[in-house]
Amino acid sequence: MTIDVEQVRRDHPIAIAVADAGVDLHRSGRGWMGRCPFHEDRTASLSVDGVPDRFHCFGCGAHGDVIDFVKLRYGLNFLEAIATLEHRHPTAHQVSKAHGPHPGPVPAVPGTGPSATRALEINGMAWEHFTGPVAHAFAESWLRHHRGIDIGGLERSVQDRVVGHTGHGWTALAQHLLEKGVTSVELVAMDLARPTRRGNLIDTFRDRLILPIHNTAGNLTGFVGRDTGTSPGSPKYRNPTRTPTFAKATAL
Structure with missing residues (x-):
């Protein structure tokens, strides 16, 4: 199976995935900042989208793209991370520059979840x-x-x-x-x-x-x-x- 990683990144904005993981983000320059979920972070050292489609923690050094974030956050391998993204975000979402990365409701995916x-x-x-x-x-x-x-x-x-x-x-x-x-x-x-x-x-x-x-x-x-x-x-x-x-x- 061939996976178009660039398409995965385009379909699943990293700020949405980070916000969905429980990280409260606030606007900082071109991107967002929040408390890193990978260590005890008291200073909001996690940069998201400062470099487009990437995250980087200035505290613990964790970094990567949206797939890497999901892998680290949930302890998954590469294919599991992509499957998780597809399940939680079956359509692409846009991050509002005015209001921040607040995802809207996800359409029901037949056969994958409860009513x-x-x-x-x-x-x-x-x-x-x-x-x-x-x-x-x-x-x-x-x-x-x-x-x-x-x-x-x-x-x-x-x-x-x-x-x-x-x-x-x-x-x-x-x-x-x-x-x-x-x-x-x-x-x-x-x-x-x-x-x-x-x-x-x-x-x-x-x-x-x-x-x-x-x-x-x-x-x-x-x-x-x-x-x-x-x-x-x-x-x-x-x-x-x-x-x-x-x-x-x-x-x-």
Whole structure:
């Protein structure tokens, strides 16, 4: 199979891929700057599109094109990275010079992801897992001891749990949802799991507090993960990427 790398770069602007990976970008000269996801970056040392179609971190030295970024960010090989780009961005997107790299909704790709109704159901099952008794107790304790926040009053007032935790394993959520009938394709499409180089699924959110995102209709559309300090170099926040229920451009 012959792959036109230049066409892949043209079809998938690097700023879109970086923004979708949870990096908040701001305009800087001809390109963008943000906090590098590959090391503990406190100074926004990641340059994106300063050199057209390239990224470079002035802190850790990570660099390359959009394919290299996806390979590094998700631990994929060359072909897996291209497949991930094609899955998440089936059509080319343009980065608005006025408003920044905020991707719009991706058209549904037949046979590759769940319907909107099914996607909401999967999010609900994931939230039940994140807020199980042990996971919720850990989240509640961590907030109280590390941030001085007692969420008990808030949860009593809204009569619902407002924070959860992923647990400490690599595959807990994926295994839980697979046992409930969620397919591996659905897990990847919902950004709840990702494939490794060996083809196994691992959880997207690991060792993180989980905060739910709801739309104006009250539907659970995605999750934000907050690092609890157990993974040195990990970004503090892991924001949702575009899924059948979540698009940053319409959620903000």
